[in-house]
Amino acid sequence: MSLVEKIVEQFACPTGFWGNIVGFIMAHRSSNLERNEWAISLLNLQPSDRVLEIGFGPGVTIQKMSEIAIDGVIWGIDRSEVMFRQASKRNQRAISAGRVRLFLTSVSQLPSFDSPFDKILAVNNFYFWDNKTEVLRRLREQLRTGGIIALVHQPRLPGTTEDDVIEAGEKFSRYLEMAGFKDIQVERKRMKPVSTVYVQGRNL
Numbered sequence: 001m002s003l004v005e006k007i008v009e010q011f012a013c014p015t016g017f018w019g020n021i022v023g024f025i026m027a028h029r030s031s032n033l034e035r036n037e038w039a040i041s042l043l044n045l046q047p048s049d050r051v052l053e054i055g056f057g058p059g060v061t062i063q064k065m066s067e068i069a070i071d072g073v074i075w076g077i078d079r080s081e082v083m084f085r086q087a088s089k090r091n092q093r094a095i096s097a098g099r100v101r102l103f104l105t106s107v108s109q110l111p112s113f114d115s116p117f118d119k120i121l122a123v124n125n126f127y128f129w130d131n132k133t134e135v136l137r138r139l140r141e142q143l144r145t146g147g148i149i150a151l152v153h154q155p156r157l158p159g160t161t162e163d164d165v166i167e168a169g170e171k172f173s174r175y176l177e178m179a180g181f182k183d184i185q186v187e188r189k190r191m192k193p194v195s196t197v198y199v200q201g202r203n204l
């Protein structure tokens with residue numbers, strides 16, 4: 001396995017010592033924070049929103065969303081035990097208060113939720129999912145009518161170009177359409193080394 005493949009593997013599911021380092025990087029790297037803050041701003045969170053974040057990593061975005069949705073609940077799922085531990089520690093107080101609920105599981109095995117979500121967010125992990133269309137269909141069933149899902153992506157592989165970002169936006173849009181989402185919207189934010197794309201669909 002090449003070095004690049006090993007690094008990608010850690011971002012796909014952080015494990016062990018290196019997983020902890022990867023989690024630290026994701027929680028502190030400025031491009032990571034900028035990308036996630038932009039995603040949150042486009043979601044237009046309301047104080048009472050019920051939100052699900054998929055692939056929460058170190059839990060920074062969970063924490064930020066819980067500070068905005070002060071009367072709502074933020075749920076999160078991630079398949080990495082190391083990320084689950086980091087995110088649980090970072091959000092300990094909100095978890096104790098019942099305002100954040102985290103699960104260690106894959107998006108392919110959704111836990112049962114008590115009521116529909118207003119918003120679902122996934123930042124830099126959609127491309128790791130298996131059976132994307134089927135999983136998106138199941139997620140749509142977890143959204144209230146009018147609820148939105150946002151898939152956010154900034155390609156990180158060496159040699160990535162703006163064309164890859166545009167292509168990702170088109171691909172993600174097609175997946176959302178195939179899963180029955182409507183009113184697809186695509187936004188791009190200029191960033192270094194390449195833009196981030198935000199693709200939103202609505203459950204109508």
Ligand SMILES: C[S@@+](CC[C@H](N)C(=O)[O-])C[C@H]1O[C@@H](n2cnc3c(N)ncnc32)[C@H](O)[C@@H]1O
Nearest residue numbers: 011012013055057078079080106107123125128
């Ligand atoms: C590149 S990290 C991004 C973390 C965070 N969203 C961020 O932007 O900082 C990808 C995360 O998604 C998680 N992940 C990848 N595939 C997943 C899946 N199928 N189900 C649940 N979590 C997944 C990984 O464990 C990892 O924590």
